[in-house]
Every structure is written in C-alpha cells, then in structure tokens.
Amino acid sequence: MSLEVEEARIVIRAGPRRIFGIPTYLNMLGSVKMAPARYLAGVARAEGRPLYAEDPRLRRALEAICSECAAAEAGEGRAVSRAEVVEAYYNALAPQLLSLAPSIDSIVVPCYTGALGEAVARRAEESAPGVALIAVKLGEGGCSWADAVYTAQAVDERLKSLNLGPASLAAISAALKAAEELNLYSTLVVLTDGR
Incomplete structure (x- = not known):
C-alpha cells in the first residue's frame, strides 16, 4: 500500500486499486456540518x-x-x-462529491444518522447510476441507502499520522476492505472529521 498526501485529498494505492479521500471538514468551522x-x-x-x-x-x-x-x-x-x-446535504455537498463520479466506481460514506449518505445516494442515482454506495456504520442511523454496509476495520499505522478523526479513519479502513472484497478499483471516501 502506498500513501500520497496532497493539499486537497489523500490517495491510497493498493495494487491496482485507488482510494481517494476527500476531506469535507476543511473549512472555517472544521466541520462537515x-x-x-x-x-x-x-x-x-x-x-x-x-x-x-x-x-x-x-x-x-x-x-x-x-x-x-x-x-x-x-x-x-x-x-x-x-x-x-x-x-x-443533497444541495450543498453531494454535487461536489459526485462531480468526481466519472473517475470512480464506488463511494464510501460514514453513516451516523444516514442523512449524508442518503443525500449522496440520491444524487448518485441521478447523476452517476452504477456507482456502488458503501456505508461505514458508526451510529444508530439507518444505512438502507447503501449497497453494502461495513463496520470500522483495523487502521494502518501510516494513516494514524494524518489529521483524520475516527470517522474518517473508519471510512478509509472500510474502503480498503470493501475494495478488496467487492473488487472495486477507484473509490471515493468522504472524510468527515479531523482530530
């Protein structure tokens, strides 16, 4: 596994698979909210x-x-x-995430309440049908919008040095597992928190 940290994203390469982490919390409030x-x-x-x-x-x-x-x-x-x-979320965040859809086959979204994932799923259905939607179950909310639901996996030590919070680390670890199990090659991971 190789890790590249760029100004506005993280790129992880694991064999032929690429995982793109897009931080949605990098703003004046430091929050995806x-x-x-x-x-x-x-x-x-x-x-x-x-x-x-x-x-x-x-x-x-x-x-x-x-x-x-x-x-x-x-x-x-x-x-x-x-x-x-x-x-x-559908109007304010999902369009930016889905603008990357032509180059991805899947999207991983942390799922606390399910609102962000539901918005991304709705937008994907309209603008990028066929993109697999993967939820990382972190809260009590329903993740029925997802094609597959994962829980947090073990986190690679190299990722712990980045300014990522628990939800973002869980999303990346689940993306790595899903990419391997579901044979996905280009995954967008929605990073929702830093530390």
Whole structure:
C-alpha cells in the first residue's frame, strides 16, 4: 500500500486499486456540518425565523454562520426535520462529491444518522447510476441507502499520522476492505472529521 498526501485529498494505492479521500471538514468551522448549515441559514433567512437543529454540531455550525438563523433551544425556532438535513446535504455537498463520479466506481460514506449518505445516494442515482454506495456504520442511523454496509476495520499505522478523526479513519479502513472484497478499483471516501 502506498500513501500520497496532497493539499486537497489523500490517495491510497493498493495494487491496482485507488482510494481517494476527500476531506469535507476543511473549512472555517472544521466541520462537515458547514455545508448543510450554510444551506439551512438560507432557509431561515427566507422564512424570516430561526431554526432549531437537534444535532448539536449542526446547531453550532448554523449559529456560527448566521446567529439570528439559529435557535439555541427547542421551541425557540422551527425544528429542522431529518428530510431537510438530507436536502441540505443533497444541495450543498453531494454535487461536489459526485462531480468526481466519472473517475470512480464506488463511494464510501460514514453513516451516523444516514442523512449524508442518503443525500449522496440520491444524487448518485441521478447523476452517476452504477456507482456502488458503501456505508461505514458508526451510529444508530439507518444505512438502507447503501449497497453494502461495513463496520470500522483495523487502521494502518501510516494513516494514524494524518489529521483524520475516527470517522474518517473508519471510512478509509472500510474502503480498503470493501475494495478488496467487492473488487472495486477507484473509490471515493468522504472524510468527515479531523482530530
């Protein structure tokens, strides 16, 4: 296995297989939640009232982007539904990920609540049919959108030196296992956290 670290991605080569890790958390907030929060801030502005996100990381990101768009407590603003979070990921992050689809045969997405994966799956169905969708089960959410579901695998020591959080390391380790088991040659891994 060889590892190349570039400015905006990680490339892992394992025999004929390539795994591309794309960090979605490299932004001013250091969180994958910035993309849906930016979208939801637009919704709050359009509605003229604050939104309450049950997910505390999404709520903090929304507040950082637009303080008047975020409600600190349930009941102080309109509750954001799971469907809205999926829609936010679908519009704000999935298009950028799927723009790489012509050169990949699979996408690995960490699955906590399943909202990000569901959005990527929906966008893939429209713009890149045939791309295999692989979930790394990390939380309680459903991963029914995935073609295959993996759990975290052992992590190669070389990866531990990178600024990757547990979900990103789990996604890369699962991608390596899935590539081998499912005979995948070009995999995009959505990296959602750093340390």
